[in-house]
Amino acid sequence: MDTLYFATGNAGKLEEAREYLDGQAALEQVEYDYTEIQSDDLGEIAATGARETYDAMTAEEANDGSDVNGSDVDGVLVDDTGLFVDALGGFPGPYSAYVETTVGVERVWRLLEAEDESNRRAHFRTVMAYADAEGVETFEGSVAGTIVAPRGEAGFGYDPIFEYNGQTFAEMTAAEKNAISHRGRALAAFTDWYADQ
Amino acid sequence: MDTLYFATGNAGKLEEAREYLDGQAALEQVEYDYTEIQSDDLGEIAATGARETYDAMTAEEANDGSDVNGSDVDGVLVDDTGLFVDALGGFPGPYSAYVETTVGVERVWRLLEAEDESNRRAHFRTVMAYADAEGVETFEGSVAGTIVAPRGEAGFGYDPIFEYNGQTFAEMTAAEKNAISHRGRALAAFTDWYADQ
Numbered sequence: 001m002d003t004l005y006f007a008t009g010n011a012g013k014l015e016e017a018r019e020y021l022d023g024q025a026a027l028e029q030v031e032y033d034y035t036e037i038q039s040d041d042l043g044e045i046a047a048t049g050a051r052e053t054y055d056a057m058t059a060e061e062a063n064d065g066s067d068v069n070g071s072d073v074d075g076v077l078v079d080d081t082g083l084f085v086d087a088l089g090g091f092p093g094p095y096s097a098y099v100e101t102t103v104g105v106e107r108v109w110r111l112l113e114a115e116d117e118s119n120r121r122a123h124f125r126t127v128m129a130y131a132d133a134e135g136v137e138t139f140e141g142s143v144a145g146t147i148v149a150p151r152g153e154a155g156f157g158y159d160p161i162f163e164y165n166g167q168t169f170a171e172m173t174a175a176e177k178n179a180i181s182h183r184g185r186a187l188a189a190f191t192d193w194y195a196d197q
Numbered sequence: 198m199d200t201l202y203f204a205t206g207n208a209g210k211l212e213e214a215r216e217y218l219d220g221q222a223a224l225e226q227v228e229y230d231y232t233e234i235q236s237d238d239l240g241e242i243a244a245t246g247a248r249e250t251y252d253a254m255t256a257e258e259a260n261d262g263s264d265v266n267g268s269d270v271d272g273v274l275v276d277d278t279g280l281f282v283d284a285l286g287g288f289p290g291p292y293s294a295y296v297e298t299t300v301g302v303e304r305v306w307r308l309l310e311a312e313d314e315s316n317r318r319a320h321f322r323t324v325m326a327y328a329d330a331e332g333v334e335t336f337e338g339s340v341a342g343t344i345v346a347p348r349g350e351a352g353f354g355y356d357p358i359f360e361y362n363g364q365t366f367a368e369m370t371a372a373e374k375n376a377i378s379h380r381g382r383a384l385a386a387f388t389d390w391y392a393d394q
Contacts, residue, residue, distance in 0.1 A: 038233040038242075038292070045235075089299035095235070095292050102286030107308055111300065 002074035004130075005030040007053045013183070017077065020187040024195060025074070032056065034078065042080045042094055043138040046129035050078040054131035075132035077190070081183065083158045085122040085147060087115055100157055105150065109161045112147045120147040124162060126186040130194070139193065141185025145169075199271035201327075202227040204250045210380070214274065217384040221392060222271070229253065231275065239277045239291055240335040243326035247275040251328035272329035274387070278380065280355045282319040282344060284312050297354055302347065306358045309344045317344040321359060323383040327391070336390065338382025 002025040006014050014029045021027055034049035034056075054076040061073060082096040088111065092099035099108065112120050125142040143164060150160035152170025155177065159169035169177050178184055199222040203211050211226045218224055231246035231253075251273040258270060279293040285308065289296035296305065309317050322339040340361060347357035349367025352374060356366035366374050375381055 035232075036235040038235055038295070040295075088304075091296065091299035093299070095295065098235070098237075098292065099288065102288035102290070103308065107285075111304055111308065 001026055003028060003072060004075045004077060005053070005057065005073060006077045006079075007032045007034060007049065008079065013079065016178070016183065017187055020184070020191045021194070022191070024191065027077075030057065030076070036080075039094060040090065042082055042125060042127040043129070043140065045094055046078045046080040046127045047131070047136045047138055049080070050076050050129035050131035051136050053078060058133075075130055078129045078131075079126055079183065079186070080129075081124070081126040083122060083124055083162065085112065085120075087112065087119045087121075096158065105158055105161055108158070109147060109149055113149070117146060121145075122147050122162065124158075124182040126183040128183075128186040128190045130190060137190075137193065139186050139189035141182045141187070141189060143180055143182045143185070198223055200225060200269060201272045201274060202250070202254065202270060203274045203276075204229045204231060204246065205276065210276065213375070213380065214384055217381070217388045218391070219388070221388065224274075227254065227273070233277075236291060237287065239279055239322060239324040240326065240337065242291055243275045243277040243324045244328070244333045244335055246277070247273050247326035247328035248333050250275060255330075272327055275326045275328075276323055276380065276383070277326075278321070278323040280319060280321055280359065282309065282317075284309065284316045284318075293355065302355055302358055305355070306344065306346055310346075314343060318342075319344050319359065321355075321379040323380040325380075325383040325387045327387060334387075334390065336383050336386035338379045338384070338386060340377055340379045340382070 004025050004027050006017055006027055007030050008014060009031055018027050032053045034052045037045055037048050039045050057073045082093045084090045084093050123142045123144050125140065128139045130137050145162045145164040147161050148163045148168060152160050152168045154172060155170040162169045164180060201222050201224050203214055203224055204227050205211060206228055215224050229250045231249045234242055234245050236242050254270045254273065279290045281287045281290050320339045320341050322337065325336045327334050342359050342361040344358050345360045345365060349357050349365045351369065352367040359366045361377060
């Protein structure tokens, strides 16, 4: 069985990806600090990161003549996620984590407060990039919603201001949110493709 | 005389840098699309870009056995500039150009409007990175000011909301603005250092 590596510091993401892979391949975590480039395009950011991580891990394998962590590196997964607000030209987009830390979610809501509801459309978007000896492929999942005044205590990040079907992500249980998750959709697109390889 | 290359698409920046270099070295423009990494640190972004551009240009020189553009590449300059607002944790910082395009300058003002004036401190900051065969050095220049409601028609970018000594940058002539310029200060730091080499 092939062994894939998911470059993430988040064990929850690893578990979720394992569920989608459903035993098609072994999936291990690797904490590799790949370069995140500046780009409007999540796919380009994730693809560059996956390529770099795969190249570094396989170079290491070749160098010491042995397998990394005792198994071949057959492929590497990297994900990138952002909240894209239509009326703000896609902001905060690829810089969502930075904007959350600096500006804060409450202020992002304030930027939209004066807009009509029809101008408050937004998408949560995740790209999974998969790099192996053949090249890099990217798989996208997205969820459309509306930016609203913060409501709810669950979740994290922009969840309190992202409304989907009458509820904010922060008002949903983890199970409800995962069922419509942008990351889940990207993972499903990847594992469908992977099954055909 | 040594020949340095300034990786920029902006001929105005090239002219300004030539004035500061004052004949110490020849300075040419190169339009090389170096990778901009995601980082809170302008210096890291500019240094990575200067290193990459220098390596690419000297590799090209070695490959075709001839000098690029007919002269040796003795060093490469790359600059990066951002507006750092204290009350927003440094936002928009390294992503100032992206935020200008997507969110817009008027909305950045709106984020600060509710704050006391003492909470509206900001810095314009430029880092010049210089890469040569020895390594990379970075030189910073900054100007402290206050974020205000937009005033003035001159300049570009965040100039209308950045007040220095009672005037916004957009209310100054180009000569007034250049005399207190963050980029000028970074260039002066670089050329002082370069003169000692």
